[in-house]
Amino acid sequence: MKLVHTLLLLLPFACAQKVTDIQGPAFISPLVGRTVSGVTGVVTAKTINGFWIAGQPVDDVRVSNGLNVFTTSASILNKVHIGDMVSLGGRVSEYHSYNSPNDLSLTELTNPTDFTILSSQHPVHPIVLGVDRIPPTRQLSALDISSGLDGFLSVPNNQTTQEHLNATLRPDKFGLDFWESLEGQLVAIPKPVALNFPTRFREIWIRGDWPVTGLNGRGGLTMTFGPDGVPDANPETIIVGSPLDGTKNPPVAVGALLSDIVGIVTYQFGFYAIRPLTAPVVLSSPSHEVSPTSLESSDEPCILTIGDYNVENLAPNSRHLSTIADHIVSLLGAPDLVFLQEVQDNSGPRNDGTVDANVTLGTLVATIKRVSGGVQYNFLDVAPIDKADGGQPGGNIRQAYLYRPGKLSLVSGSRHGGALDASIPIIDVDDSGEVGLSFNPGRIDPKNSAWEEARKPLVSAWQTNSGDRFFTVNVHFSSKSGSLSTQGNARPPVNGKVEQRTSQANVTASFVKSLLELDPTANIIVGGDFNEFVHTRSVFSSFSGVLFDINEASGIDPVERYTYAYDQNTEEIDHIFITDAIKNRGTEVEHIHVNNWASSIKSRASDHDPTVARVTVCDTGFRSSQQSWWMSLRTSAVDFLVRIFDHPLF
Numbered sequence: 001m002k003l004v005h006t007l008l009l010l011l012p013f014a015c016a017q018k019v020t021d022i023q024g025p026a027f028i029s030p031l032v033g034r035t036v037s038g039v040t041g042v043v044t045a046k047t048i049n050g051f052w053i054a055g056q057p058v059d060d061v062r063v064s065n066g067l068n069v070f071t072t073s074a075s076i077l078n079k080v081h082i083g084d085m086v087s088l089g090g091r092v093s094e095y096h097s098y099n100s101p102n103d104l105s106l107t108e109l110t111n112p113t114d115f116t117i118l119s120s121q122h123p124v125h126p127i128v129l130g131v132d133r134i135p136p137t138r139q140l141s142a143l144d145i146s147s148g149l150d151g152f153l154s155v156p157n158n159q160t161t162q163e164h165l166n167a168t169l170r171p172d173k174f175g176l177d178f179w180e181s182l183e184g185q186l187v188a189i190p191k192p193v194a195l196n197f198p199t200r201f202r203e204i205w206i207r208g209d210w211p212v213t214g215l216n217g218r219g220g221l222t223m224t225f226g227p228d229g230v231p232d233a234n235p236e237t238i239i240v241g242s243p244l245d246g247t248k249n250p251p252v253a254v255g256a257l258l259s260d261i262v263g264i265v266t267y268q269f270g271f272y273a274i275r276p277l278t279a280p281v282v283l284s285s286p287s288h289e290v291s292p293t294s295l296e297s298s299d300e301p302c303i304l305t306i307g308d309y310n311v312e313n314l315a316p317n318s319r320h321l322s323t324i325a326d327h328i329v330s331l332l333g334a335p336d337l338v339f340l341q342e343v344q345d346n347s348g349p350r351n352d353g354t355v356d357a358n359v360t361l362g363t364l365v366a367t368i369k370r371v372s373g374g375v376q377y378n379f380l381d382v383a384p385i386d387k388a389d390g391g392q393p394g395g396n397i398r399q400a401y402l403y404r405p406g407k408l409s410l411v412s413g414s415r416h417g418g419a420l421d422a423s424i425p426i427i428d429v430d431d432s433g434e435v436g437l438s439f440n441p442g443r444i445d446p447k448n449s450a451w452e453e454a455r456k457p458l459v460s461a462w463q464t465n466s467g468d469r470f471f472t473v474n475v476h477f478s479s480k481s482g483s484l485s486t487q488g489n490a491r492p493p494v495n496g497k498v499e500q501r502t503s504q505a506n507v508t509a510s511f512v513k514s515l516l517e518l519d520p521t522a523n524i525i526v527g528g529d530f531n532e533f534v535h536t537r538s539v540f541s542s543f544s545g546v547l548f549d550i551n552e553a554s555g556i557d558p559v560e561r562y563t564y565a566y567d568q569n570t571e572e573i574d575h576i577f578i579t580d581a582i583k584n585r586g587t588e589v590e591h592i593h594v595n596n597w598a599s600s601i602k603s604r605a606s607d608h609d610p611t612v613a614r615v616t617v618c619d620t621g622f623r624s625s626q627q628s629w630w631m632s633l634r635t636s637a638v639d640f641l642v643r644i645f646d647h648p649l650f
């Protein structure tokens, strides 16, 4: 009985299998865990722990005819060469990285047996991407779009997993399916263009010579909305891993053109990747020159230029401090008001209980004065409770404002708030019913659990030289730490702390609403590092109808809306939002890509690009032209009378 059972189990395993039978049309091999024999194919590539073979293709684009053979056997590796037709058996496995349970698995043939070289010097032809096969350009997985209107950014995350479902592949529609259908294949990528700086492992995100979406003027791919209104994940990109021959990928900057790549499609470290046979070379790189903003300040009291810059852990002795000062002066045009994020305390990252940042900000202001030959800024911040706001331990990063005292001032008689004081909108008692803040500058609802381990928003009430008021909220929402690969098993992918950012947006919007309740025409600017894309609409739902994206109001091209590069995407996580009153007067905005267009990661001053906007925060322009109309009318009336009385007749 036992023998019969064993024989029955063994029988189907013994017959010859094709590579395409092993790969099958889905994410998981139909033969996973089984022992196969008589697998034949031509060797397409080789490395220190195995080689790849190409078997007979089938007429089904879902099914790869490439396969990785995992072995460290010297006797096999010494013998095998590219172009050999080989036959072997082994165990079909779906390799999973132990450390990263969210990774998709890689189909492999392990523990090879009966390895035989049948013949040699067969030609090896890669599949030419962009010609033989064209990647889809919008979505990564069917499971993302079925999870919500925000596609791969839908909330809640991890509603299901890719491999649990193991759906058959739809390579025409979904990026994960497309790259999975090429797993183990030798492919050629014509005209690859770098989409980001190399990772610290010298891997390079690229696009090839095929249709793409989100293409910006630099050559990168910006996160946008597709025509169906769903966020576009740019699945037409792939990361180039370490070359199989031991050469090293070159340093690159965004937009660099590389020599054509031939390599194997695999899955590693959370992503589909190409392992090139050898390292590509850089054929050309775009210029690293960045034009200064065209948005200049004006003498008109109501027209203000606003800068926004995450200055990446700025401390008094930071090497990048003078570069930041130079950017503020020569690229941002010394805006009237600058929103800063990530200003560290006076002792920088030293964890010594210091929380004040007046030396950090004072040094920046003095450096700006020196490099500009006289531009004078004042600064404002609220020091946090030591180590309560997250970020680099001991750094106590916070938001701050720099402002030009000749152009605007804090509303007079203001009480400076402390770390735990909640500033709320109030009707001024000593003024003609104007709206002010109980603490100015102050923090919004600092004890709210939404701000646990996070930066509390810095709110200020300002006065222009015409005596008009406006308000600013400078935010730095929780980072995306804890996020998982967008090409992993969890669908939609885990977007770290998305719930916290949603609550933070809600608290921010509630504050803005409470101010608008006192004055529906209040001029409010909410800016800073939100650590989130507007495409994650659920996070910003509380802003709806209250705060408006200045990009949208200014009508700038969606592909040019970016301040950051992460993996394959250029994207905007730093934003400026405005209330209706400001929007209705017209706005302008420019993102200054001084850091994303740098020649290398090391030469950047920050991981974020700064932004400059020009806004009109009061109606003085209208009033003054009205005034001048009255003035000129009066002048001409007086003139007329003078002339009449001067007339010889009188």
Ligand SMILES: *[C@@H]1O[C@H](CO)[C@@H](O)[C@H](O)[C@H]1NC(C)=O
Pocket: 024, 025, 026, 027, 028, 029, 030, 166, 167, 168
């Ligand atoms: C995955 O799907 C393939 C093709 O539909 C099927 O043959 C295989 O058995 C499935 N594997 C698992 C583990 O569900």
Ligand SMILES: *[C@@H]1O[C@H](CO)[C@@H](O)[C@H](O)[C@H]1NC(C)=O
Pocket: 102, 158, 161, 484, 490, 494
């Ligand atoms: C995703 O959800 C599955 C099923 O609930 C769970 O096993 C897995 O640990 C989750 N993954 C992550 C990364 O949260």
Ligand SMILES: *[C@@H]1O[C@H](CO)[C@@H](O)[C@H](O)[C@H]1NC(C)=O
Pocket: 356, 358, 359, 362, 363
């Ligand atoms: C910083 O503040 C401290 C304490 O108020 C003061 O003694 C010091 O002079 C200030 N330094 C600068 C550079 O503003």
Ligand SMILES: *[C@@H]1O[C@H](CO)[C@@H](O)[C@H](O)[C@H]1NC(C)=O
Pocket: 506, 507, 509, 510, 513, 541, 542, 543
């Ligand atoms: C914030 O969230 C609460 C609870 O869900 C909701 O009632 C409130 O309307 C939200 N506030 C805003 C401004 O959207």
